[in-house]
Amino acid sequence: MTNDQRRLTIDWVETREIAIVAQFLLVTDLDNTLVGDEAALVELNQRLTWHREQFGTKIVYSTGRSPTSYRQLCSEQTLLTPDALVTGVGTAIYYEDHSTSDASWADRLATQWDRDKVVAIAAHFADLVPQPDSEQGAFKVSFYLEEAIAADVIPQLETSLKVQDLNIKLIYSGGQDLDILPTQADKGLAMTFLREKWQLSPAQTVVCGDSGNDRALFSMGDERGIIVGNAMPELLQWHKSNPKPHHYLANARCAGGILEGLHHFGWF
Incomplete structure (x- = not known):
């Protein structure tokens, strides 16, 4: 190796080290990901x-x-004030006081979305139990659905919705929660929207999750991913079927797993 080549190598390593300790974007699920281990959450x-x-x-x-x-x-929990809050599985984005959602994000989701029609079609499926009004949203129709029958019900429901040319996607997670959303809405797409808004690269982005509705976070591109040690089988199976070098399966649970992953990627 020539002196010039050595110098280029050193420069690359130094630049990489600076990038590792510098600004990054952390996007994390809450229940059973960030929250669930109080001591680890305090440290994180x-x-x-x-x-x-x-x-x-x-x-x-x-x-x-x-x-x-x-x-x-x-x-109930001691949480830091986030720079942005994404609610409803990616259907709304809030900043600062969390009182008003991002209008430009809402405009993206509104195309070919007809909530009333979605509700009317879903009403024909007796196995769908509506979630409380507080968990519904302008771009989110949510039900409880037993895991034992989900594999039969979901394809039928999806077909019934799509034949009406509705702009929808179905997300099932936790063995009970079924969300019907606009096609342009999920946690991963909301993360990409914010990442681009703040002009941060995928290499500067870390996503964390534990369940099926977090798969979208891990499916967008080269973002670093941390799957916490207490992740549900639905996410673990997906990870096993879709292994990527920039995804890390932690041993520790909840916030402890996030700490472990951030150490692994070199930010802490």
Whole structure:
């Protein structure tokens, strides 16, 4: 190796090290991902606070919860104030006081979406049990569906919706939660929207999850992914079938798994 080649190699390594410790975007699910191990959450909060103050790191909570349910969680757990809150499995994005959702994101989801028609068609399926009103949204129709019959019901429902030319996708997770969303809505697409808004690269983005509705976070591209050690079988099976070098399966659970993953990727 020539001296010039050595110098280029050293420069590349130094640049990579600077990139690792610099600003990044953390996008994490809440229940059983960020929340679930109080001691680990305290440590993670401390480290993220320091990193945000030093490098401008962005924190996004991406949850299936509604804003109401999120506020309830905040009253029970010590959570950092996020730079953005993604609720309803990617159907709404909030900033600052979380009182008004991002209008440009809502405009994207509105194309060919007819919530009333979705509700009317779903009403013909007796096995679908509507979730509480607080968990419904302008771009989210949610039901409980038993896991034992989900494989039969979901394809039939999807066919009934699509023959009406409705702009929909179905997301089933946790062995009970079925969400009907616009095609342009999910956690991964909301993450991409925010990443581009803040002009951060996939290599500067870390996503964390534990369940089926988090698969979209891990499916977008080269974002670093942390699957926590207590992940549900539905996500573990997907990870096994879709192995990627930039995805990390942690041993520790919940916030401890996020800490472990951030150490693995070199940010902590």
